[in-house]
Each structure stands twice: as structure tokens, then as C-alpha cells.
Amino acid sequence: MSAAPLFAVVGHPNKGKSSIVSTLAQDDSVRIAPEAGTTVACRRYPMKLDGRVQYTLIDTPGFQRARRALAWMRERETTAAEHRAVVEAFVEAHRGTGRFDDECELLAPVLEGAGILYVVDGSIPYGPEYEAEMEILRWTGEPSMALINPIGSGDYIAAWRSALEQYFKIVRVFDALTAPFEKRLELLRAFGQLRETWRAPLEEAVRALEDERGRVHSRVARAIAEMLVDMLTSSATRRLDVGANASFYESALEREYEDRLRQREREGRRAVERVFGHHRIERREGEVELLDQDLFSSEHWYFWGLNRRQLVATGAAGGAVVGGAVDVGVGGTSLLLGTLLGATVGGATAWWSSGRLARARVLNLPLGGRLLRCGPTRDVNFPYVVLGRALYHHLRIAGRTHANREALALGQESEGEVSGMESWVERLPDDRRKALERSFRSLRRGESAGGAIEELTAQLEPILAEADA
Ligand SMILES: Nc1nc2c(ncn2[C@@H]2O[C@H](COP(=O)(O)OP(=O)(O)O)[C@@H](O)[C@H]2O)c(=O)[nH]1
Numbered sequence: 138m139s140a141a142p143l144f145a146v147v148g149h150p151n152k153g154k155s156s157i158v159s160t161l162a163q164d165d166s167v168r169i170a171p172e173a174g175t176t177v178a179c180r181r182y183p184m185k186l187d188g189r190v191q192y193t194l195i196d197t198p199g200f201q202r203a204r205r206a207l208a209w210m211r212e213r214e215t216t217a218a219e220h221r222a223v224v225e226a227f228v229e230a231h232r233g234t235g236r237f238d239d240e241c242e243l244l245a246p247v248l249e250g251a252g253i254l255y256v257v258d259g260s261i262p263y264g265p266e267y268e269a270e271m272e273i274l275r276w277t278g279e280p281s282m283a284l285i286n287p288i289g290s291g292d293y294i295a296a297w298r299s300a301l302e303q304y305f306k307i308v309r310v311f312d313a314l315t316a317p318f319e320k321r322l323e324l325l326r327a328f329g330q331l332r333e334t335w336r337a338p339l340e341e342a343v344r345a346l347e348d349e350r351g352r353v354h355s356r357v358a359r360a361i362a363e364m365l366v367d368m369l370t371s372s373a374t375r376r377l378d379v380g381a382n383a384s385f386y387e388s389a390l391e392r393e394y395e396d397r398l399r400q401r402e403r404e405g406r407r408a409v410e411r412v413f414g415h416h417r418i419e420r421r422e423g424e425v426e427l428l429d430q431d432l433f434s435s436e437h438w439y440f441w442g443l444n445r446r447q448l449v450a451t452g453a454a455g456g457a458v459v460g461g462a463v464d465v466g467v468g469g470t471s472l473l474l475g476t477l478l479g480a481t482v483g484g485a486t487a488w489w490s491s492g493r494l495a496r497a498r499v500l501n502l503p504l505g506g507r508l509l510r511c512g513p514t515r516d517v518n519f520p521y522v523v524l525g526r527a528l529y530h531h532l533r534i535a536g537r538t539h540a541n542r543e544a545l546a547l548g549q550e551s552e553g554e555v556s557g558m559e560s561w562v563e564r565l566p567d568d569r570r571k572a573l574e575r576s577f578r579s580l581r582r583g584e585s586a587g588g589a590i591e592e593l594t595a596q597l598e599p600i601l602a603e604a605d606a
């Protein structure tokens with residue numbers, strides 16, 4: 138089999154070269170930095186799927202002294218047929234001399250046959266200083282494409298395009314930080330047009346990536362199902378000494394129970410992130426986060442959970458639940474939900490009247506002694522709240538490129554980013570909602586947790602795939 142397509146990502150310093158490598162190789166270990174000169178040596182990032190390398194991206198240092206380099210080459214220029222030989226002579230003459238280190242380093246893989254991906258920032262004006270870079274690249278004679286990466290908010294794309302099209306056969310706008318999955322596939326197909334022998338392997342790579350995406354959904358579905366089952370079946374217990382006053386330990390045990398659930402939810406999120414190849418997402422600490430701190434805040438239950446009508450519709454609401462519910466006015470709602478849900482919040486009904494998910498209870502053990510136990514919760518809305526939060530987190534991660542190094546701040550999103558989620562249950566087809574409810578109900582009854590994981594995984598797969606389509 139022929140070698141996998143190889144691309145060198147080149148350009149001026151600080152234009153998003155490393156970001157493009159990171160996004161296309163789906164590798165969050167690529168170094169990206171706000172200051173120029175972070176990348177000093179070439180590094181290869183193979184994209185492995187289905188047990189083989191589909192393509193390789195080479196991160197390179199930026200051009201530093203392109204004009205001087207070109208001047209050196211022009212002095213030795215004879216005919217166009219000799220251009221490549223002059224570039225080779227340039228690298229030969231300067232390698233290891235301390236002059237033109239970056240140019241030598243970045244040109245080496247190109248001269249070995251790597252395709253050229255030339256990256257510019259379309260948010261700053263075009264200038265002639267780039268022409269030396271483009272000219273040198275053209276002299277190598279290797280197939281090349283230009284990528285306009287809009288880093289800031291300025292828009293000089295049209296000017297860039299007309300300049301770039303004189304040097305590159307293919308010019309594309311590609312935002313390294315936000316490019317959705319489909320856009321990445323499209324770019325790979327375009328790479329396939331650069332060299333005839335690359336077309337088939339890159340079409341194959343696109344297929345492999347699409348298949349992988351399907352497998353990712355299955356693995357995420359399983360991770361969320363495992364988390365749900367754990368959260369719906371776990372409890373906190375404490376053995377009571379003879380004569381101990383149970384009420385003394387109750388609130389501590391209830392807190393322990395809730396912490397355990399929070400912890401399990403965090404682990405579930407890490408698992409989902411790992412499935413997508415995100416291994417080092419930072420979290421913003423010290424701020425109120427929609428998902429990280431508020432599993433037990435009542436406002437959020439209106440947001441993620443079922444409303445009264447849905448509870449009745451799914452058959453989830455037993456008499457005890459409806460009867461036990463009291464209306465709670467939510468005063469002083471801060472957080473985004475206050476603004477997001479507006480009037481809905483004020484008029485909503487709390488489905489967990491006690492303010493607690495489960496109360497600690499004393500159990501008499503068969504062989505004597507007493508046990509204080511909190512959980513598992515029997516709250517009918519809880520699984521929907523957990524699942525809604527998990528789906529939302531999944532969407533944020535599924536849409537995140539590996540070049541995005543910002544902390545994940547799940548409370549900071551704009552209205553547009555979260556809106557729609559509040560009615561996620563409502564938009565589920567009836568049969569799906571009923572199937573979910575059956576699984577949740579059998580878990581509440583303490584039926585087989587193992588079977589429930591399989592069942593829930595199968596139920597969640599299509600929901601995830603559609604949410605992410
Ligand atoms: N907003 C935004 N920032 C970007 C984008 N691409 C790169 N950056 C930022 O620009 C800086 C330089 O990026 P990097 O990939 O290291 O550039 P390189 O020096 O060309 O490899 C980093 O702070 C990136 O986060 C983009 O598409 N959008």
C-alpha cells in the first residue's frame with residue numbers, strides 16, 4: 138500500500154498553523170500559544186483510524202526571514218525548471234548554520250514530498266510581505282492549498298482570496314477553532330484534489346472518520362447509560378452503633394449521598410470527553426456553572442426535567458408524587474436560567490417538594506444492628522434532569538475542536554447556545570420517551586442494573602446521533 142498522504146502546514150508565525158494541525162489530527166496535545174515562535178521544530182501528527190494512518194499532518198515553525206531567503210534564491214535563479222533545485226540548494230547551504238533555521242526546517246518536509254497547506258489570517262489585511270513566502274513555496278513545485286483562517290473579527294477575506302488565488306490552485310476559508318465535523322471532512326476531500334494518488338486514500342479517510350463518529354455515539358451512549366444507572370442506584374450508608382442517635386448523622390449522610398452523585402456525574406463527563414479524544418479540558422473554577430455546581434439547585438430542575446404534563450404523559454407520575462408536590466416560587470433566580478426561562482421559572486412547580494433527593498432512613502439489619510441509608514432516590518424527575526444535562530454536555534464536547542483550549546465554562550453560554558435544551562424531553566418521540574421511562578422505572582424498582590445499561594445504551598444511541606447531526 139502506498140504511503141498515507143502527508144501535509145506540511147506552513148505560513149507566517151501565529152496564524153493558526155498548530156491549531157489547524159490539532160483540529161484535523163483531532164489531537165489536543167499539539168502546542169498552541171498566543172505568542173509567536175512556539176513551534177521551533179517540525180512535528181508529525183499521524184491521524185490513525187481503523188488500525189492505520191489515514192493521513193499525517195506536519196506542524197512547522199513559521200517563516201521568519203522569507204524575503205531574505207527569497208533574495209538568496211533569486212540571485213541563483215536561472216529558469217523556472219531550476220526553481221526547485223535552487224530551493225534545495227538553499228536548504229543545503231543553510232541547514233544548521235543558524236541563519237534561516239526556521240525556513241530550512243519548514244521546507245525540509247515539503248522537499249520530501251509533503252503537500253503544502255499555507256495558512257493565513259483572514260481577519261487582518263493582506264500585505265506584500267507574504268509574497269516572498271508564497272513565492273518560495275511555489276518554487277518547490279509541490280501541490281499546495283491555501284487556508285484562510287479568520288482569527289479575529291476583521292474581514293479581509295476577499296482581498297486575501299484574490300492574492301492567494303494567484304499562487305494556489307485551491308483556496309478555502311477554514312476556521313481552525315470552530316470548524317464543525319462536516320467542514321473538516323469537506324477539507325479532507327479538497328486535499329484529495331491536490332494529487333491524484335491522494336484522492337482514494339483521503340476518500341477512505343473521510344469514510345473512516347464518519348464510521349468513527351458512529352462508534353463514538355455508541356461509546357458515549359454507553360458512558361451516559363453507565364452514569365445514569367450508577368446515579369439511580371447508588372446510596373450512602375452508615376452503620377449505627379448501639380444506642381446511636383440516627384438523626385445526628387442524617388444530614389451528613391444526605392450530603393455524602395449528593396456529593397457521590399455529583400462526583401459520578403463529573404466522572405461521566407470525563408468519560409464522554411475521553412471518547413472524543415479530549416484529554417485535558419480545563420474547567421473554570423469558582424464560577425457558577427450550569428452543570429458543575431447545580432445538580433441540586435431547584436431552578437435547574439425546571440430546565441432539564443419533565444413538566445407536570447409530561448410526567449403524567451409518560452406515566453411517570455404516581456399519585457404520591459403529584460400529591461406530594463408543592464408549588465415553590467423561585468425568588469431571586471440568578472444564573473442564566475433566570476433570563477433564559479423568564480416567566481416559566483416563576484410559574485413552575487417543583488417536583489421534588491422536600492428540597493432533597495432522598496432522605497436518610499434507618500434500616501434494621503437482619504442479623505441485628507442498624508444501618509442509616511440515604512438513596513437510591515426514587516424521584517421520577519431525577520433521571521431526566523441527569524440525562525438532559527448529559528446530552529447538553531455531550532453536544533458541547535461533540536462540537537468542540539481539539540484546537541480549542543479555552544476552559545469549559547458550562548454556565549457562561551449565550552442564550553442561543555442553550556436554548557432548545559429546555560424542551561429536549563418534549564421533542565423526544567413518544568415511543569422513545571416511554572422506553573426511557575420503562576428503563577427508569579425498572580431501576581427505581583431495583584431490577585437488574587446490568588440489563589438497564591444495555592437497554593439505555595440502545596435507547597440513547599439514536600438520541601445522541603440525532604442531536605449531533
Ligand atoms: N479566535 C481564533 N483564534 C485562533 C484561531 N486559530 C488560532 N488562533 C489563536 O491564535 C494563536 C496562534 O495559534 P497557533 O495555532 O499556535 O499559531 P501558529 O503559530 O501559526 O502555529 C493562538 O492563541 C490560537 O488560539 C482561530 O481560528 N480563531
Ligand SMILES: [Mg+2]
Nearest residue numbers: 154155175176
Ligand atoms: Mg505553531
